[in-house]
Amino acid sequence: MRAVSFSGQNQCLTDRAKPEPRPGQAVIRVTVAGICNTDVELAKGYMGFSGVPGHEFVGVVEAAPDAPQWIGRRVAADINWGCGVCPVCLATDARHCPNRTTLGIAGWDGAFAQWLVAPVANLHAVPDSVPDREAVFAEPLAAALEVSQQIHLTAKTRIAVLGDGKLGILIACALRHVCPGIVLIGKHARKLDVAARQGVSARLLADQEERRERFDVVVEATGREDGLARAMDLVRPEGTIVAKTTVAGTAPLSLARLVVDEISLVGSRCGDIALALHYLEQRLVDVTPLIEAEYDLEDFLEAFARASRPGTGKILVRIGS
Structure with missing residues (x-):
């Protein structure tokens, strides 16, 4: 599959193996991803990131061996994945698990790729009335x-x-x-x-x-x-x-x-994806005026250069359909 790779302060498009789901995971075909200021900071060395970035996305579930009811559904996802067994996960909030991975930010390849894997427990169905170019705003x-x-x-x-x-x-x-x-x-x-x-x-x-x-x-x-x-x-x-x-x-x-x-x-960091999708479904916030431009994945480097300019609006990356 085609994917973006960050290594230190270098960015490139590359070919990678399509991910396979482990127990409890789903394979998602990414349709649209958004470039966030955090992605720009990752490219400057924030978090010492190396891998596939991207944490704002919407996509379609293609495989979910343990949860076939999700197949074919459009989804967004919580981007933090806790270990599920530590005292923090069991007593409070997996978002603050000391062993967590974070989609496209820490230890978990992200959404600037044709496919990604995510825990089924992290998935949220996107309402039919919310288009992809709006649903991609669920995480921010x-x-x-x-x-x-x-x-x-x-x-x-x-x-x-x-x-x-x-x-x-x-x-x-x-x-x-x-x-x-x-x-x-x-x-x-x-x-x-x-x-x-x-x-x-x-x-x-x-x-x-x-x-x-x-x-x-x-x-x-x-x-x-x-x-x-x-x-x-x-x-x-x-x-x-x-x-x-x-x-x-x-x-x-x-x-x-x-x-x-x-x-x-x-x-203050991440929030409730379900609440955000509710706001989008009920038209409580209009996110479309924030969109400045849309690019194909193959033009990611051009898109990222534009997104890195101060004052730029939201840059979306079209990855699939």
């Missing part, structure tokens, strides 16, 4: 919604999302159903308008700096090393910062200010 939308599952939000919570990239826009558009007064803060009027057209109050960073307004909750989604420091300037004392950025570099942060102002810092 789940990550956006995870904020609402981690901290208590009400309609009166003063919340801001810092960063008008793809994830920041998704977070603001998703959380507006919980916090109607949510504010998206960024540097690009064109991108802020994507969220504004979905009912989000959007604000240029320069205008926000003049207001000197402080928020109860700030979701940091800048994708920049200095994002947390900027979020500190927006949160009120005893407020909460939710950190979404993952970068290969080191993020500076004033711990003294964190302590003195008694600010809570919450890391």
Whole structure:
């Protein structure tokens, strides 16, 4: 099969053996995959990744020896695979299993390939009304919604999302159903308008700096090393910062200010794929304005170069049909 391979900071298209399912696994023919900023960071050395990247995908189950009822169904999947036997898996959440693998990120070949394998337990059926080019957003939308599952939000919570990239826009558009007064803060009027057209109050960073307004909750989604420091300037004392950025570099942060102002810092990663698919099915978030371009798998290197440019919208890779 054709697949993308990352090795260190080198990327190439290669031929690999089609994967075979082990007990409890399914073989999925990938139809569409999305290039994420995390993929860009992997190419810079984040996680020391080597293998097939890609964790945003939709595909069709071709084989599932232990669960034939899945064959022919369109699916997305939870991207974390726990060992299932450690205390973390048994008592809390396999997403934080110390021995976990993560699709296209750590120890598990990902979706920039014609086929992949995934645990049947991780599969989620994609509703018939959700097209592939929208269903591919299930994983990033789940990550956006995870904020609402981690901290208590009400309609009166003063919340801001810092960063008008793809994830920041998704977070603001998703959380507006919980916090109607949510504010998206960024540097690009064109991108802020994507969220504004979905009912989000959007604000240029320069205008926000003049207001000197402080928020109860700030979701940091800048994708920049200095994002947390900027979020500190927006949160009120005893407020909460939710950190979404993952970068290969080191993020500076004033711990003294964190302590003195008694600010809570919450890391936020993956979310509930089923919840994201529900939002897509009910048309609670329109993800299509985020799509900038679509490429075939054979043109992946061109697609990845475009996705690596700052400010680029979502780049999709068409892999099958």
